[in-house]
Amino acid sequence: KIKYNINKKKDIYDFLTLINFDNNPIKIKLINYSKEKNKKSNLKLKGSYNKSKVKFNEITYNEDQNFFELKDLIFNNNFKIVDLNKIKVDYLNENNIKNEFTIKKDLTYYNLSGKSFDSYNFINNILLSDSDESFLDNFNLKDETVLNINLNKVLLDKENSSKNLYGKLTIKNNKVHNLNLTSVFDNNKKFELDVKTLKNNQKITSFYSDNAEPFVKHFKFIKGFKEGKI
Numbered sequence: 284k285i286k287y288n289i290n291k292k293k294d295i296y297d298f299l300t301l302i303n304f305d306n307n308p309i310k311i312k313l314i315n316y317s318k319e320k321n322k323k324s325n326l327k328l329k330g331s332y333n334k335s336k337v338k339f340n341e342i343t344y345n346e347d348q349n350f351f352e353l354k355d356l357i358f359n360n361n362f363k364i365v366d367l368n369k370i371k372v373d374y375l376n377e378n379n380i381k382n383e384f385t386i387k388k389d390l391t392y393y394n395l396s397g398k399s400f401d402s403y404n405f406i407n408n409i410l411l412s413d414s415d416e417s418f419l420d421n422f423n424l425k426d427e428t429v430l431n432i433n434l435n436k437v438l439l440d441k442e443n444s445s446k447n448l449y450g451k452l453t454i455k456n457n458k459v460h461n462l463n464l465t466s467v468f469d470n471n472k473k474f475e476l477d478v479k480t481l482k483n484n485q486k487i488t489s490f491y492s493d494n495a496e497p498f499v500k501h502f503k504f505i506k507g508f509k510e511g512k513i
Contacts, residue, residue, distance in 0.1 A: 300328040304346075313418065315376040315404055318346050335360050349374035363423035376401055380438045392429040399436045400448075419457045428454040437466060443494075445474065455480075468494050 284303035289296055303325050309318040318324055324346035330339040342353040355368035370386040384397025430452040437448045450464035462478035472493030479487045 295331050295333050297331045298328070300326075302326040302328075313404065314372075314382075315378065315401065316349070316374060317377050318349075322346060336365070337362075359423055361423070364421055365423050378441060380441070384434065386430070391426075392431060394431050394433070396433045397435070399438065400434050401438045403438075403440065419454065419459070422454075422457050424454060424457055427460070430454070432464065444469070450476075459486075470494075 284305075285300065286302075287298065287300040289298045291297075304318070305323050306320060308320045309316070309324070311317070324344065327341065327343045328339060329341040330337065332338065337358045339353065339356040342351075342356060344351040350371075350373045352371040353367070353369065355366065356364065357366040359365050366388075367386075368388045372385075373383045375381055378401065380401040381399045382401055383399050384395060386393055386395050432448060432450040432452065434448040435446060437445050439445065445466040445468050448464060448466040450462065452459065453461040458480075459478060460480045462476065464476040465473065467473045474492035474494070475490070477489040479489075481487065
């Protein structure tokens with residue numbers, strides 16, 4: 284069920300669209316989210332477009348206790364993301380893991396902060412993917428983009444988590460250029476992940492953890508360990 288309204292002002296079209304997905308199943312692999320058929324959910328899209336860009340002033344999605352919000356999302360005429368002001372999410376993914384965090388733009392950089400975050404897809408499929416197709420290919424960022432990270436709890440899987448994750452991610456030419464992450468487990472043992480791009484574009488990945496098993500089980504860039512440190 285769709286309701287929409289479009290108004291034209293010179294070369295700019297303003298739109299408001301409301302979509303009901305009650306009778307439709309939904310599955311978004313990237314964020315490990317799914318909704319079954321016959322569960323109430325709705326999507327609101329508000330924005331404007333012209334020949335050169337599409338701007339979503341507001342995108343909100345609600346389904347039971349799951350909530351997604353995006354503010355000031357801008358696409359160019361090739362449908363690549365060129366700017367974004369805010370993302371706020373609060374949902375349970377398919378592994379029944381709670382994700383509750385916000386990404387917000389602050390002048391020339393972004394801040395990722397929140398209570399809980401499922402890191403599996405983020406690290407394995409986005410930051411360290413060997414695939415020719417990357418999530419970051421959906422962006423067209425002109426300048427170097429910095430994401431500061433501050434998360435209270437990070438879920439590695441259903442049994443393992445870490446706390447107080449801090450770090451900094453630098454994206455250049457729509458690719459991960461540098462990354463530094465540090466966190467501690469509940470027993471105060473720590474882990475560190477560092478990715479650096481050299482002048483010849485070769486990437487050097489350094490990883491240290493006092494607790495090897497949760498990373499070995501899930502992350503393909505680590506092999507050959509189970510117990511102890513890596």
